[in-house]
Amino acid sequence: MDLRDVKRRERRELRRGVKRLGIQREKEKKERGKWKKQVKVKVKVTVKVVFSFNQNTCLSGDHGGGWVFLFERSSEGKTRKGFTDHLYNSLASAGIYVFRDDNELRVGEKIGPELLCSITQSKISIPIISENYASSRWCLRELAQMLKCKRSSGQIVLPIFYKVKPCQLRRLTGSLGDAINAHIENLDETVVKEWEEALEEVSSLKGWVSDNVDNGHEGTLVKIVVRKVASELKWLFRLIVPNQLVGIDDRAEEVMSLIDPKSNDTRIVGIYGMGGIGKTTLAKVLYNKLSGDFECLSFVANIREISWRKGIESLQKQLIYDILRSPHDVSTVDEGIGVIKCRFTSKKVLILLDDVDDKTHLNALVGDGSWFKAGSIVIITTRNKSILDEAGVGYMYQLNELSLKQSLILFSRHAFRKDSPEIDYQLISRDVVSTTGGLPLALEVIGSFLCGKTKKVWKDTSNKLKKVPDKKVQETLRISYEALDLEVQQIFLDIACVFIGSSKQNPTYMWDSCDFFPESGIEVLCVMSPIKIDKDGKLMMHDQPRDFGREIVRLENQKEPQGRSRLWIHEEAIDVLESNKGTSKIEALRLDKCGCRRSYTGELFKELDRLRFLQVNAANLVGDFLNLLPQLRWLQWEECPLDFAAANFHPKKLVVLDPSWSGISEDWGGWGPVKVRCSREGISLVDNHVLLRVQSHQVLLFSFLFLGEV
16 A cells, blocks of 8 residues: 555545544534635636537537537636636637536436436546645546546547646645545445546646646636647548558658649649549548648538539638638629738648549639748649649649559459459459459449359459440449449438538438338448448538439430439439429439529429429428428428418428528427428427527527428
């Protein structure tokens, strides 16, 4: 037994002796009552910060453990409005989710399940320990829980000793010791012992003593803490890349060798090559390698697709938010350029611009590179080298096909789950690989498709690929597509046309209602590689399978859009609807640009008797909808008007209503028709509390008021 254990034991024995003697028991009761009253008026700095980082924003506002939990006790508000407030805002500005909690509202003796989950799921805990920290049972319980997480799951604990010294926690002197003495009179000895041990353990951890940092200047301390937090969480900002990569490290080193590390200018690196060759993957690997040297990061994905759908302004908004960590309303491209040029000059940035297909994208997002602080790096991926030439990009790298040896390894990892083919599949594997032209996407798709298939399927597939040597990726995708069941094909086409970037769970309600069996369908598509689920649970798709799926739909009727099953191009969709050219062929209609308060009458939907997905933005539905839209499962009605003018609007098969970004309340006129439908058809109106939250707190996003049949 060491000296500290002896002293701790002596203190406990002394306390027991005092209690046994019962000296001045009544006086002690009165004194304890006075002490408790005094506690309420003392300044108590007991801020407990628990945080990690997660980009997935849940409907309820719970970030699934990816947040900063700010826990404070300061009845006079001095620290709450000073150090705590400064820390809170600095963490938020660094892009870390921050939640504040008032300890005075805590009741009960146990840590609630929500708070317990928040602590255990966090990657880092920062207990801020002040002179009165030990007077709070909640603080001590949560400190003990943090340290349990440190021991069991490797959670990082970074303590801040605010106006106290670590030795005071070890010796329990002053008010810290008085507080522990008070607890032992009312609580079980084992509980208090656990708290004493927690205080001693945290005192030995590497952290910060506030008075020792820059002579007690709290602003400096906050900057140091935020910088340390950001450094520890860098890996959470890393982009996801496949596990089965082949030859990527050598290519990344080749690109890195092109970049002059001594250059004081902004370095713009362009990676170009044909579709499906791995440009985005290589760029992500570079981004991850470089991210540790930058505090300001931005990955702008799918620029070609997003600029076409939402405009360049939406890309500028994302870039501005990523770098400044605050939203800016950008109404024009010129306005966005002005914000970037003005606000980014002091920022050393790392920016990845993925799939650029027009010089105007570069002009609007990065200019000539002079908009950023010296040392910044911009990585660009494109299929078109001429864009890089026109923009005067200083560093260019052409990404070529994989060698036959590398191709065989990548193919085998998907077809056999190892680096080489089975013995009796070696020859046919080489035949298949030779037809793919060394394109990683083709190797991944066809390898995933052939995994577990019979020899006959392998031979048929090889013969089909040999017939179309100039269309390797597209024909590979077609072979995989034609092997899918009809229901899975419908899910694939829905994702390619309207659901890229959507939460995986969202469209499953519609697919389930259509008997498409979404759980197994999505699993098949993931295994065969046309789609992927990202870390936030969103449906993602490479541009090659996306374009392939859209081409299938376009070929349903090359001349007349109204003869196609899905209309996702706004101009085509609006022309078909407003010209009253709708047909029973249309199953999905997306009017995703602002409707400028257009009104669509029931007459326009008269022929759309197979429509199951409808998205309208900032528009109204008016007129009589009696017996219309009989197959509608999903109505995505963003910015829907407060006045509901449609009559007899009772879509019989509706399972999802998504009025995101709307200011509607419980008094919205649309609830009446919908509730009638609910009571008649047995649809469960769930998450009604979300609606109330929108009304009282102006939360901008909520979905799935109707989540399926009961």
